[in-house]
């Protein structure tokens with residue numbers, strides 16, 4: 001397993017947030033963490049990154065990330081947070097280039113290859129035209145794609161994405177999900193993403209993990225996890241679940 005979590009407990013502010021969470025993500029596969037607001041999805045990603053004190057076992061590509069220096073960690077796993085700190089006035093290109101930091105020697109400058117990687121990623125995300133624009137002058141969806149661009153520029157084998165599509169229109173949602181899927185297939189990327197759109201999660205992920213109240217309530221292929229009963233129980237929502245043409249579930253809200 002490229003990402004393996006066993007019996008993970010995390011407490012924040014003296015309150016348990018994750019309880020005995022386990023997760024197995026094989027190399028080259030895509031797992032989506034779903035669950036209601038406050039279930040612990042972002043906390044799980046941050047714990048996997050080694051950014052939070054936790055009990056239990058976490059291994060990513062064979063390493064305990066909590067024991068690695070940030071520079072080493074950034075060569076193993078790239079993380080696109082939900083609400084990143086954005087340096088004021090920094091251009092889209094320079095922000096994307098930050099993803100190359102682990103490869104740039106101390107006190108050195110980026111190489112032509114680093115610049116080429118950043119430019120290629122921006123191009124693939126339809127952002128080349130914004131390369132010179134300051135980050136604080138972007139729309140929410142543009143900013144979200146640049147944060148993903150920075151993560152992709154790291155060229156790691158594991159990608160952790162926190163809500164990568166929330167601010168995106170339907171076309172850019174598809175573009176981002178397809179791009180991540182292509183990278184997964186071509187470069188054997190292992191992907192773990194939190195995501196609120198359950199149909200989107202079910203269309204792209206190999207496996208879903210449903211977190212509820214900090215515990216794993218269900219895990220497995222989308223058709224097994226996305227049931228009408230589970231959605232009602234954990235999200236308090238009434239939905240219709242129909243199998244799509246490829247057998248993956250499609251959800252639509254049912255008005256009371």
Ligand SMILES: Nc1ncnc2c1ncn2[C@@H]1O[C@H](COP(=O)(O)OP(=O)(O)OP(=O)(O)O)[C@@H](O)[C@H]1O
Pocket residue numbers: 012013015017035036037038039040041042043044
């Ligand atoms: N630093 C903190 N101190 C105390 N509690 C925290 C802290 N950070 C998060 N929490 C709490 O932990 C719980 C899980 O938060 P988390 O952000 O992981 O949820 P989530 O499933 O990602 O939610 P959402 O879907 O709303 O983004 C929430 O109840 C939140 O209020």
